[in-house]
Amino acid sequence: MRTTYQYRLRPTAPQQAVMDQWLEKLRHQYNWLLSERFQWWEEHRCPVNACPLVCHLPQLKNQPDCYSQQRSLVPMKQARPWYKEVYAQVLQDMVKRVKLAFDRYLKGDSNGTRSGRPRFKGKGRYRSFTYPQASLKWVNGKAVNLPKIGKVKLILHRPLPDGFKLKTATIIYKAGAWYVSLSLEDKLVPSLMFDSPTPENTVGIDVGLKSFLVTSDGEEVIIPQFYRKAEKRLKRLQRQLSKKKKASNRCKKAVKRVAKVHRKITNQRKDFHYKTAKKLLSQGKSIGHESLNIKGLTKTRMAKSINDAGWGQFLQILSIKAERAGLLTIAVNPNGTSQDCSSCGVKVLKTLQDRWHNCSECGCSLDRDHNAAINVQKRAVGHPVQAL
Template identity: 55%
Template sequence: MRAAYQYKLRPTKQQAENIDKWLSMLCAQYNYLLADRFNWYEQNRCSINACPLVCHLPELRDNPDYYSQKKTLPNLKKTHPHYGEIYSQVLQDIVKRVKVTFDRFLKGDSNGKRSGRPRFKSRDRYRTFTYPQMKDGCLQGNLISLPMLGKIKVVLHRAIPDGFKIKTASVTKKESSGYYLTLSLEDATVPTIKPDFNSESITGVDVGLKEFLTTADGETVSIPQHYRKAQKRLRVIQKRVSRRKKGSKRRQKTIKQLGKQHKKVADKRKDFHFKTANNLLKKYDVIAVEDLNVKGLSRSKLAKSVLDAGWSSFLSILTNKAEKAGLLVIPVKASGTSQDCSSCGVKVPKKLHERWHDCPNCGCSLDRDHNAAINIKNRAVGHSVLKAKSLLSSSRIVLEAYTVCEASV
């Protein structure tokens, strides 16, 4: 079982300077390796027999893959001796990061989905480096020993569970709040939780902008609107930033204040999402949700409200927590959930401002979001996993009845 814990780091002034220096050098090396890959890609992307008649064919060279780029690191330390100050495995991890980024651009991920063209990173956007391996006992009390950085104080707001070993450690610099340590933990003795849920304990969830969500039982969770409540304060600080001279220390200080304010909003939203997901999973074993195109909705007139609600983040948290608890979250088709009647299935057209559902066919009358949540639940009932679960339970009942009858005979 794998888990990730994040802690606040309290480095000394010298350690903070070393971390910043490492990030600057690693950013330069990342951009260099990425440029090397792009150089090869631009020269060799077209086969020779497909070139135009008048063209310049450069000297072809081998593809700069993971291993060939890794072999360049010893020579890098000779030509640029200051790179010897960086721990070797941290430097090697940069090569791996470039490989993953470029492979996703050319080949796509495990699902075949390709990402966009990788970007070169500016120094203020390169914030993290990773130790791929950590020794046992590297964390002693509230001090963690990081190779070539020394022992750094950690704010251990929660203890590491017994039996878990630290596999990797990542150091991240956040301009608004300082330095953080992310530990990847593993315990091979803990088995993966297999889904074990009651298919009868199911509900549908309709997310919205009037209420954050409405369940099929009619329960609602009000929308907090964290960003809109913080807009007044954000507007004041943003004006200060725009009035400061570019490149000045006062402008940098004000940008840091703005980042802290945005972080407060993000933290409040994240806390709300986790608490809402926990409350749902305590009540239900199976939760049906809409398979929404949040990216498309964020380009509409309701963009600010949609992004403030954070539906995509909430659904991701809900799915992950359900998987860890052995429960189930089922995405269903979103089209027509608000228009169709949950009682008779007849389509009842409604505009966005019409918040009540009145069916002329069967007389069903209830809130629009409540009606949509029931439709989502009804669509999830036909899910193959739930069907298999119900068939399994029914076969057990038949088998038990047969056994009882056979015993009585």
């Protein structure tokens, strides 16, 4: 079993300066190694016997790979001695990031999905570095001992689980704050067995914008709208930012103020999602939900409200937490869940403004979202209501 715990760091000013310097040095070397791969690809992308007449035949070179680029770090440190200040394994992990980014561009991920062309990192765009061989000995209750940086104050808001081995430690800089993500592994944790979904051990949920979600039991979770509530303050701060001279010190400070508001909104939303997922899973039931095309929905007029609700993040958190609790999350076809009657299966046409379901065939009358949640539950267990 693999899990990650993230904690807030409180580094001193000298420690922040060191970590900032590391990020900048890693950014430069990342761009250099990525350009080396691009150059080889442009020169060797087709066989010599199939090369078009408009190109020149370069001197053939070996393809840069992870190992050759890691070996190149040794002469690079001799030519640029200031790179010796960066922990060696952190530099080696940066080379792996270049490899992963370039391989996803050429070959695709495990599902065969290819990414776009990797971008060169601009100033401030390289925000994390990883210790690939971390140890639990580095962590105590008040600090984490990072090689070549020292003991950095740590806010251990929850204890580390027993029996797990620390694999990697990643230092992340986000909107003026430093965090450490500890990747933990325990190979002795057995694989969980999941019960088959039944009407008794499964609950359906319908996510929306009027309410964040409604369950098939009729429970409603109010939508918090964190971004909408902070929109007025963001508008004021962004107006102040627009009046600053670009790249000036005042501009940088204004950017940080805007980033802090966005960071707070993100943290509030994630905290709400975790608490909502925990409340749902505390019933000990599997969860059925609609398989929504969220990316497509964010291109509609309701994009701001959908992004504010964060359905995608919530469903991802729900899936992870359910798996660890030995429960299932079942995605069902969303077509007709709001239109079909949950009692008799007859299609009752409604517009988006119609918030109540009234069936003329069986007399079923209940909230539109509650009706959809019941339909989701029945589809999740494999027993949808069919119209007679």
